[in-house]
C-alpha cells in the first residue's frame with residue numbers, strides 16, 4: 001500500500017482532485033442513500049402489493065393472440081431482464097447490423113439496425129445479408145435502480161462531462177447527447193439508457209422495447225416493424241394499437257419503483273476490497289465509472305412535466321459507477337442510433353453496480369474475465385489502463401476483489 005501511495009502522489013496529482021460526489025441543485029434538501037437490494041422489494045415509490053402486481057406485467061408472456069411479433073426477440077421483458085431477480089440481466093444478446101455509405105455514414109439494415117432473432121412465420125425470419133457488414137451483439141442491461149438514473153438532472157451529467165478533461169489531462173471527454181422523449185413531443189433530454197444512450201426516459205424505453213423486442217405496438221409507437229424492410233401486415237391478425245392495457249406505463253412504474261443493485265457487503269468490507277476501491281479511484285477508473293451521484297430534488301419537473309421527481313426518487317445518493325456518457329474506448333461497433341455520426345464508435349460507460357451478477361462483459365458480451373474486460377479498454381481510457389498495467393500483482397488482485405463486491 002505504501003508503495004502505491006508514493007506512486008500515486010508522484011504520478012497522478014491531478015487525479016486527486018476527483019470530485020467524490022456529483023450533484024446539482026440537491027444541496028438544499030437532505031440527501032439520503034437510495035435503497036438497494038436484490039430482494040424484490042419496492043423502493044417506496046409504490047407500495048409492495050402494487051409493486052408485485054406491476055412486476056407480474058413485466059413478467060407476463062405475450063402470445064400471438066396478444067400481438068406477439070410478427071418479428072420479435074422474446075415473449076416477456078423478464079425473459080431478458082431476469083437475474084438474480086426480475087429486472088436484472090440475462091445472457092440474452094440482441095443483434096444489430098448495417099453498413100456504411102460512400103460518404104462513410106452508417107446506414108441501418110433494411111427496416112432498422114435491430115435484426116430480430118425470431119418470427120411467428122418462417123417466411124418472416126430476418127437474416128443478415130453480406131452488404132450489411134457492420135454487425136454487433138448487445139448484451140441485456142440491468143434495469144434495477146433505473147428510476148434513480150432517470151431522476152438525475154441533465155446538468156449533473158453535463159457537469160461530469162465538463163470536468164473530465166481536467167481530471168485526466170485531456171484524454172477523457174465523455175459525450176452528452178440529447179434524445180427525443182416520445183411521451184413529450186418536441187422535448188429532448190440528456191440520453192442515459194441503453195448502450196448508446198439512445199433514451200432518456202423509461203417510458204420511451206418501454207415503448208421501444210415492447211415494439212422492438214416483443215412486437216407489441218403501443219400508443220407511443222403504433223406501427224409494426226417490418227421483416228427486413230417488407231411489410232408483415234398479412235401475418236398480423238391483431239389490430240394496432242396492441243398494448244390495450246397500457247402496459248408501457250406499468251413497465252415504467254415497475255422500473256421506477258425498483259431498488260438499486262446492492263453491494264456484497266461482506267466482501268466490500270474486507271481490507272483487500274477497500275484497498276481495491278482506492279486503487280479504482282486513484283488510477284482513474286472512477287473518472288468514467290463515477291461512484292457517487294445525487295438525484296434531483298423531489299418535485300423537479302422533467303420532460304415538459306411528463307415526469308415529476310417523486311419523493312422516493314428525489315435527493316438520493318446512488319453508487320452507479322457510471323457517468324452515463326458516451327466514450328470511445330477503442331471498442332466501438334460502428335453503429336449509430338440516436339446520437340448521430342460522431343457516436344458511431346462510442347459506448348455508454350456501463351454502470352458497474354450489480355457487476356457481480358454478470359459473467360459476459362462489454363457491449364458484445366465477448367469477454368469473460370474482469371482482467372480481459374479492463375485490458376480491452378483503449379482510446380480515451382488508454383492512460384488509465386497504462387496505470388492499471390503498472391500496478392503490482394497484489395494491487396491488481398485488490399482491484400479485482402473490489403469489482404467482485406459490486
Ligand code: HEC
Pocket residue numbers: 073074075076077078079080081092093094138139140141142143146192193194195196202205206209210213214251255
Ligand atoms: C430479447 C431480450 C430483451 C427483451 C425481451 C427486453 N429487453 Fe430490455 N434490453 C435488452 C438489451 C439487449 C438491452 C440493451 C440494448 C442496447 O442498448 O443496445 C436492453 C436495455 C433495456 C433498458 C435500458 C437499461 C439501462 O439502464 O440502460 C431498459 C429500460 C429496458 N431494456 C426495458 C425493457 C422493457 C420494459 C422490456 C419489455 C417491454 C424489455 N426491456 C424487453 C434486451 C431485452
Ligand code: HEC
Pocket residue numbers: 172280283284285286287288289327329331332347348349350351358360361362363364370373374377380381384385388403
Ligand atoms: C474513458 C472512460 C473509461 C475509463 C477510464 C474506464 N472505463 Fe471501464 N468501461 C468504459 C466503457 C465505455 C465501457 C464499455 C465498453 C464496451 O462495452 O465496449 C467499459 C466497460 C467496463 C467493464 C465491463 C462492464 C460490463 O458490464 O460489461 C468493466 C468491468 C470496466 N469497464 C472496469 C473498468 C476499470 C476497472 C477501469 C480502470 C482500470 C475502467 N473500467 C476505466 C469506460 C471507461
